[in-house]
Amino acid sequence: MNILVCVSKVPDTTAKIAFKDNNTKFASEGVTYILNPTDEWYALVRALELKEAAGAGKVTVINVGGAENDQYLRKALAIGADDAVLIESAVDLEPFYVAKEIANYAKVNCYDVVVTGKETIDYNSFSVGGMIAEFMDCAFISQVSKWDMNGNLATINREVEGGEEVMEVSTPFVLSAQKGMAEQRLPNMKGIMMAKTKPLAKIAAAGGDPLVTIVKFDEPKPKSAVKLFSVDDVESLVKALNEEAKVI
Amino acid sequence: MIIVYIESTNGHLKKSSLEVMTYSKKMATQMATEVAAICLTPCDASLVGEYGISKLYQASDARFEHFDSKAFTKAIAEIFTNNGGKVLVLPFNQNGKALAPRLSVRLNAGLVNGANALANTSNGFVISKNVFSGKAVANYQIHTDVKIVSLASNSIPAEKNPTSCEVIPSATSLSDTDFSTKYIKSELVSGDIPLSEADLVVSAGRGLKGPENWGMIEECAKILGAATACSRAVADVHWRPHHEHVGQTGLAISPNLYIAVGISGAIQHLAGVSSSKTIVVINTDPEAPFFKAADYGIVGDAFEVMPKFNEALRKLKA
Numbered sequence: 001m002n003i004l005v006c007v008s009k010v011p012d013t014t015a016k017i018a019f020k021d022n023n024t025k026f027a028s029e030g031v032t033y034i035l036n037p038t039d040e041w042y043a044l045v046r047a048l049e050l051k052e053a054a055g056a057g058k059v060t061v062i063n064v065g066g067a068e069n070d071q072y073l074r075k076a077l078a079i080g081a082d083d084a085v086l087i088e089s090a091v092d093l094e095p096f097y098v099a100k101e102i103a104n105y106a107k108v109n110c111y112d113v114v115v116t117g118k119e120t121i122d123y124n125s126f127s128v129g130g131m132i133a134e135f136m137d138c139a140f141i142s143q144v145s146k147w148d149m150n151g152n153l154a155t156i157n158r159e160v161e162g163g164e165e166v167m168e169v170s171t172p173f174v175l176s177a178q179k180g181m182a183e184q185r186l187p188n189m190k191g192i193m194m195a196k197t198k199p200l201a202k203i204a205a206a207g208g209d210p211l212v213t214i215v216k217f218d219e220p221k222p223k224s225a226v227k228l229f230s231v232d233d234v235e236s237l238v239k240a241l242n243e244e245a246k247v248i
Numbered sequence: 249m250i251i252v253y254i255e256s257t258n259g260h261l262k263k264s265s266l267e268v269m270t271y272s273k274k275m276a277t278q279m280a281t282e283v284a285a286i287c288l289t290p291c292d293a294s295l296v297g298e299y300g301i302s303k304l305y306q307a308s309d310a311r312f313e314h315f316d317s318k319a320f321t322k323a324i325a326e327i328f329t330n331n332g333g334k335v336l337v338l339p340f341n342q343n344g345k346a347l348a349p350r351l352s353v354r355l356n357a358g359l360v361n362g363a364n365a366l367a368n369t370s371n372g373f374v375i376s377k378n379v380f381s382g383k384a385v386a387n388y389q390i391h392t393d394v395k396i397v398s399l400a401s402n403s404i405p406a407e408k409n410p411t412s413c414e415v416i417p418s419a420t421s422l423s424d425t426d427f428s429t430k431y432i433k434s435e436l437v438s439g440d441i442p443l444s445e446a447d448l449v450v451s452a453g454r455g456l457k458g459p460e461n462w463g464m465i466e467e468c469a470k471i472l473g474a475a476t477a478c479s480r481a482v483a484d485v486h487w488r489p490h491h492e493h494v495g496q497t498g499l500a501i502s503p504n505l506y507i508a509v510g511i512s513g514a515i516q517h518l519a520g521v522s523s524s525k526t527i528v529v530i531n532t533d534p535e536a537p538f539f540k541a542a543d544y545g546i547v548g549d550a551f552e553v554m555p556k557f558n559e560a561l562r563k564l565k566a
Contacts, residue, residue, distance in 0.1 A: 013496055013516045014492075017383040037497045052366070057534045080337070096352060096359075100551040101498050102462050121496055121519075123386070125361045130317065130349030135428035139428030140317045142346035145490060155432070159491060160342050161262070161444055165315070165435035179498060180490040183287075215374060218385040220522065226529070226539050230547035237528070238560040240544060243527045248472060248564070 001057040001171070002151065003047040004111040005081065006132075008036040008074045009065060010097045018183075019217045026122075035072050038117025040079070041184040042079060042177035045114055048080045049182060050084055050149050057112075058082040062105060064089060064098045068219070070200055077195035078187035083199065089205035099131030105135060112152065114170040118143050118178040125178075133174035141169060145180030176248050250276045250283040251333040252301070253324055255343060264339035265444050266402035266406035267300060268406040273300035273343035273409055274338045275366055281334075285549065286327050286418075287358050288312040288320060297413030299406070305418040314431035315343050323420040328355070333394070339396040341444060348398040358390035364403045366521075381496045381519030402502045402525075443492065446475035448506060448525075449503045451494060453479035455510020455516075455550055462555040464511060471561045477501070479511045495520035512548045514520065515539025530554070 011017070011031045034040075047059045061076040063069050064087040073084040085099045106114050114136070115131040126142070132138030145164060146157035152171040154214040157164045159178065187195070229237040241248045252272040254265035269285065275281040284303035285296050289312055290439050296304045305327045311319070324347065328336055330532045333382050336351060340345040340362045352359035364385070367375040375397060379386040443449065450469045450552050456462065462476075469476045476492060483493035494501055496519040506524035510531060513515060521527070529542040530553050539545050 001525065002271045011380070017380045019384070035286075042496075066515060095349070099353070121381050124500070125349075126348040126379060127352070127359065127361050130346050131353050133317070134321065134350040134353035140346055140350065141429065142317070143342060155420070157435070158342075160315075160434070161442035163434060163491075165434050166432040167314075167429045171389060173428070179493060204552070209391075210451075211356075212388045212390050214386045215378075215389045216387045218376070218387065220378075220385060221544070223541060226542040226545045228539075228545050228547060229529075233552055234546065234556040235269060235560045236551075237544055237546060238557070238564055241505065241526070241528070242564060245505070245525045245543065248509065248562070 001050070001053065001055060001112045001152070002110070003057065003059050004102070004106050004114045005039070005044045005047050005059060005076070006116040006128060007039040007044065007061050007063050007072065007076050008115065008117070008120045009033045009063065009069055010036045010120050013037070013121065023217045024215070032071070035075055036117050036120045036136050038119065039178055040076070041118050042179065043115040044076055044079060044081065045182035046147055046177060046184070046186050050147070054149070060085060060111070062087065062102055064093060064101050064205060066090065073200055074195050075187065077198045077200070078191040079185050080191060082198065084200040086200065086202045087205045088202055089207060090206070093205060093207055094210060095125050095127035095131055096211050096245040097205070097208050099128045100135055102128070103132045103135030105203070106132070114174045116174070116176045116177045129174050136172065136174065136197040139169045139173040141167065141173065141175045143178050144175045144177055147175065147177070147181055249281055249332050250279070250335045250337060251328050251331065252285050252337040253344070254285050254287050254291065254296070254516055255339070255348070255473055256287060256289050259290050261513060262341070263297055264401050264404070267401065267404060267544070268337050268339045269296065269299035269301055270407045271366070271399050272355065275337070277337065278366065279369060284331065285565045286322055288326055291317050293413050293415045296408045298408045299561040300409035300411050301413055302411050304413050304415045306415050307420060309420065310554045311422070311427060316427050316429050317350055317441035318348040318428040319422055319426045321347055321354055324350055325354045326420050327418050336394070336396045338396070340400045342397045348396055352396050355394050355396070356392065357390040357394035357396045359398070360388045360390065360395040361398050362395045364400050364401045367397070378523060380411030380501060382522045383519060400445070400502065402504070403510055411413060441473070441475040443494070443499060444473045444476055446501070446503050448472050448474035448505045449477050449501060450489050450507045450509070451479070451511060452482070452550070453508040454481045462488070464558060468507070468554065468558050468561065471558060471565060481519055508538055509554065511538060513541060514537045
């Protein structure tokens with residue numbers, strides 16, 4: 001079984017989020033980037049586990065982005081992916097075109113499963129996985145916390161309101177991964193050395209006319225200072241929640 | 249024409265559906281157009297009318313009993329297109345997150361997934377949503393003729409605006425091969441309020457010292473009718489189930505009230521909860537970063553504060 005794992009590059013979880021050019025662009029200067037956590041920790045690691053359990057197949061990591069993104073793909077290779085593909089685009093593509101590029105690649109190269117993280121922590125759009133599936137005209141299961149394979153049949157737990165739903169699906173399919181699916185793996189020295197010589201293909205992205213564009217960023221509304229109550233005055237807190245905030 | 253996708257479980261409309269109907273009605277008033285609803289499972293048409301929806305496209309097909317993103321996408325797209333839809337509104341819930349992106353491709357329509365307010369239509373169609381896990385807001389312009397918006401839960405309160413609702417039975421051309429997944433079973437956490445839909449949330453972290461001390465948190469949730477949540481640290485060591493983890497890599501929520509007990513408020517945690525309307529923090533450390541994001545707080549030991557807090561809540565509710 002061949003699995004294509006989509007990995008994104010996102011600002012570190014502790015990065016300061018600021019904007020420039022009259023609040024129309026993200027200020028990337030000085031920002032440290034990481035692999036998107038759900039892509040790295042869950043999607044990639046579970047794909048590797050399934051390949052290892054089957055003793056066959058391959059795991060390819062794919063990214064759509066700038067030429068400098070090869071370093072993030074190298075990290076995924078160090079964690080254990082077999083090969084990598086960078087679909088290069090000098091401009092940031094919106095989820096629709098990212099998904100279109102990946103779906104085309106997956107179809108042409110006959111991948112059995114395409115996996116993404118449930119969302120990226122930058123634009124939180126929850127979009128690329130579902131869009132890939134529609135471009136491929138196949139099943140999409142979102143927010144998966146458990147994924148097992150038996151031949152070409154998968155058993156999957158999907159998060160729903162108030163619990164989980166268990167389902168079966170045959171390849172090809174797309175899923176988005178979330179917490180519970182696997183545990184983070186740290187690359188070791190051998191992995192890092194091997195990653196340097198693993199294949200990393202580069203292809204040019206086609207892109208297209210934008211469907212949506214960000215016209216402006218805003219800061220979230222500032223909070224007023226916290227009102228503190230003493231341990232012996234818990235009743236006043238309850239009163240404030242009831243009469244002032246009117247939330248209970 | 250605005251068309252809103254709504255969902256029912258056992259015939260009852262979900263809370264997120266009441267919110268998207270309210271939202272769509274307001275948008276329709278703003279754009280001087282009509283609003284209709286699509287429901288693929290049986291629902292109460294009179295309730296749909298109460299939220300200002302004048303037409304309900306009601307499917308009646310047993311195959312829709314269990315969610316399947318591929319089949320549902322095809323059905324919604326077909327009904328939407330056949331009835332002249334221009335704006336499609338969905339809830340940004342578990343199903344909506346799977347459907348909206350698929351529909352964006354199928355209808356070749358620009359999507360804002362997780363909108364938090366009505367559109368600004370004074371110059372094009374611009375709609376805002378939280379980005380960078382709540383650390384900023386982005387205003388998206390949708391350029392396509394057909395537009396898709398999914399609405400983050402708790403963005404606007406459900407509000408009635410009664411009208412009469414005509415039910416239009418709607419068949420779709422789906423074949424069995426359009427259904428791509430086979431439902432096996434549901435594993436629901438009985439009696440709990442789903443965290444993603446909860447108005448009130450009581451959450452706790454490492455300050456509680458061990459899973460055996462969650463009784464006072466659960467008691468507080470029970471008195472308030474709240475859902476329980478936890479920090480990543482606590483979910484990682486399996487003190488609490490994964491689905492309770494809120495934060496940047498867990499669930500992002502925006503309830504009316506978020507009570508954080510023994511959680512320091514790391515930036516990754518704040519990212520998932522900072523859009524809550526009111527935040528209460530109970531922590532022994534006066535320097536805990538969470539106090540900067542809080543509306544109300546108590547600097548004190550959870551083991552001392554919570555029994556008193558629960559007692560005071562019980563008195564209020566009595």
